[in-house]
Amino acid sequence: MKIAKFYYLAVLVFAFFLSPAVTIASTQEYLGEKLKQADFFRGGRVSGVMWNLHVKNIERNEIINTIDVKVRAENKNGRLSALISFLAPKKYSRQKLLLKDFNMWFSKPGLRRPIPISSRQRLSGSASNVDVVSANYYEDYEFTLLSEEPLDGQLSYVLNLTAKTRLMSYYRIKYWINAKTSHGLRAEFYGKSGKLIKTANYKYENQVSYKGSLVDFISHVTITDNINSDDRTILEMSDIEFKDFDRSTFQNKRMLD
Amino acid sequence: MYGWVILLIIMGQVGSSFAQEIKENITSSMDVMVFTRTINFYDTTGTVNPDNRIAQLQNDSGGLYFRPDIRYQSRGLSIWFKPRLNIDVNLDAFSSNEHMNNPVSTEKYEHEFSTQELKAKFQLGGEAYVLAGRYIKELGPSIIYNPSNPFVIETGQLNPKLEIRPMDFVELNVTINQEWEATLIANVGRADNAIYREPFFKFYRTYGFMLEYYGVYDSYSLLVSTNRKQQHHLALFGQRNISDSFLVWSDIVLDRGINRYYAQKIPGIDDALSQYDVINGPENYRSFPTALVGSSYTFEVGPTVTLEYFYTGRGFDDDEAKTLFDAIDFSSQKNAGTDKLLSNRNLARAINIGQPYLRKNYLFTQFGENDLYGILNYTLRYIHSFDDNSGQYSGILEWHASDSLEVFLVGIYNEGARRSDFGRLIDYQMMFGLIKRI
Numbered sequence: 001m002k003i004a005k006f007y008y009l010a011v012l013v014f015a016f017f018l019s020p021a022v023t024i025a026s027t028q029e030y031l032g033e034k035l036k037q038a039d040f041f042r043g044g045r046v047s048g049v050m051w052n053l054h055v056k057n058i059e060r061n062e063i064i065n066t067i068d069v070k071v072r073a074e075n076k077n078g079r080l081s082a083l084i085s086f087l088a089p090k091k092y093s094r095q096k097l098l099l100k101d102f103n104m105w106f107s108k109p110g111l112r113r114p115i116p117i118s119s120r121q122r123l124s125g126s127a128s129n130v131d132v133v134s135a136n137y138y139e140d141y142e143f144t145l146l147s148e149e150p151l152d153g154q155l156s157y158v159l160n161l162t163a164k165t166r167l168m169s170y171y172r173i174k175y176w177i178n179a180k181t182s183h184g185l186r187a188e189f190y191g192k193s194g195k196l197i198k199t200a201n202y203k204y205e206n207q208v209s210y211k212g213s214l215v216d217f218i219s220h221v222t223i224t225d226n227i228n229s230d231d232r233t234i235l236e237m238s239d240i241e242f243k244d245f246d247r248s249t250f251q252n253k254r255m256l257d
Numbered sequence: 258m259y260g261w262v263i264l265l266i267i268m269g270q271v272g273s274s275f276a277q278e279i280k281e282n283i284t285s286s287m288d289v290m291v292f293t294r295t296i297n298f299y300d301t302t303g304t305v306n307p308d309n310r311i312a313q314l315q316n317d318s319g320g321l322y323f324r325p326d327i328r329y330q331s332r333g334l335s336i337w338f339k340p341r342l343n344i345d346v347n348l349d350a351f352s353s354n355e356h357m358n359n360p361v362s363t364e365k366y367e368h369e370f371s372t373q374e375l376k377a378k379f380q381l382g383g384e385a386y387v388l389a390g391r392y393i394k395e396l397g398p399s400i401i402y403n404p405s406n407p408f409v410i411e412t413g414q415l416n417p418k419l420e421i422r423p424m425d426f427v428e429l430n431v432t433i434n435q436e437w438e439a440t441l442i443a444n445v446g447r448a449d450n451a452i453y454r455e456p457f458f459k460f461y462r463t464y465g466f467m468l469e470y471y472g473v474y475d476s477y478s479l480l481v482s483t484n485r486k487q488q489h490h491l492a493l494f495g496q497r498n499i500s501d502s503f504l505v506w507s508d509i510v511l512d513r514g515i516n517r518y519y520a521q522k523i524p525g526i527d528d529a530l531s532q533y534d535v536i537n538g539p540e541n542y543r544s545f546p547t548a549l550v551g552s553s554y555t556f557e558v559g560p561t562v563t564l565e566y567f568y569t570g571r572g573f574d575d576d577e578a579k580t581l582f583d584a585i586d587f588s589s590q591k592n593a594g595t596d597k598l599l600s601n602r603n604l605a606r607a608i609n610i611g612q613p614y615l616r617k618n619y620l621f622t623q624f625g626e627n628d629l630y631g632i633l634n635y636t637l638r639y640i641h642s643f644d645d646n647s648g649q650y651s652g653i654l655e656w657h658a659s660d661s662l663e664v665f666l667v668g669i670y671n672e673g674a675r676r677s678d679f680g681r682l683i684d685y686q687m688m689f690g691l692i693k694r695i
Contacts, residue, residue: 065631079435089660090694101473102498110417113395120502120555166500167474246383247432257337
């Protein structure tokens, strides 16, 4: 009898301590799935995808320049590869940026071989802002739930993403995910000092067929500079195509081809 | 009769659809570069280029270079064709300035057609391809010096506006998985490389195997190569991202048997009659280690600073350098009779010794930024030879005056004694030009 009492007591005590852990674990799992889906809608977690990206840089409500790039990306066995080829204007044409996980190379006419670069170097110049399209948050960031709040009239999970390594361009991201559709709606990008660097708002108006069903895929990203709030960059994605690439597509030795 | 007509119609349609497909898969562009260049060089007796009779440089020159880039890509086949038409203008020939350094040519214009690239890639499924043709094979992570490359001697980036000569290659590349790639490389022809013509090196086909590893934060490559002249080459190079702004790389090489000209004294009846010979001889059949380490850091405000140090066993020590410069002194004074041919050959080889740098220990620094204000690229460089305390400053400025027009300025200034790596031939050079992208 004493043994039975002890047994029930132990179960109660164990359950008391375990139940929040189970809840936390399942919440983390649930949010992880949401984050994975949000990554997918922005081009991550697919074996191969290609799109055209039209970038508009706006200062004081005037378009100061536009850039066209073609993005090819794949995520296989947890390894990310992306090739960004600059198409226009002519001064950037034939420039390429290759990412293989955290390895990066840059090439342009006149260079005799692609040069290895760091992610901060990638952020300067013509490739600036392209990084917010990066869609591997589930792999690259630890996440916790900050709150649940409405955004644009719909319930959203607000996640706090913290970089897993020092190699990430942004140390912390505050990320709003639509609770119903799993689309990432807004992201605030913070530096190591905790300073807000830029804010991105995402739209999903591209309807793309994926594995037999139509999905609402990323179409617009509006990036606002925190220092000059009048300065914006608008990224427009079009001609989205899911495809498998030859392995040579993501070879640094083929960048000058 | 009708049969022939139908056959002709079918052939016409097939031909037309074939032509249509070709047309749809061809893209082309062209850069037109016009430039003027000023070089101040040393040409007195005792230098490597006495009376400018060896390098035959021009003080002032210009050029109009047409650089088309045509590519065809369809299914598993890609073809690249980059013909070149270079029209060079010898501005010295227009001038009667007596202060010009010994103009050697009175030809005002020269032109050259060449093929900078003609190659085809055949995709063998998604994981492998064969690449063959004439092109530049580049390897290694360094900006300034790539000792790991056994195929191309001139790999420096001194003046990116001037193209280096391609060679003929065949490659088979296989991607084993997400992390590993293997490549068989055969350098089968010298193409138009002057360094493999008389009085320089004899060309031997070189065969290599390269294994590459791509990690999450780093990448490494191992390359082995050999040729019929028993020149063996082992290279290991790689790079690693330390943080979002800090990158390191290294390039470590062991050569057994190299192409390099060094000087030796041919004993005469007495010392005054001794002659020098600059040869690619038995001294080159031993082991030569080379090690390069480099790093770059990108500041938050934009510029990137790069630092590289390299030691090359192929470089000359003090005694070898002294013998070479004694040979230059001696040969520069022999410009007549039977000595002239040997002297000229020695001096030509002393200019093109078969490696980009003469001595053993070098430090390279670079400071630069791309796309400043959306219109400006600038690069400032300095390389220093610790062995003879000579150095070279260089700068490249590129201004995008419009979307399709680039204005550039390249400047190089050498400092050092006449018997030093950077002080032996050129004092300074400036190149100013425009590139119109069509």
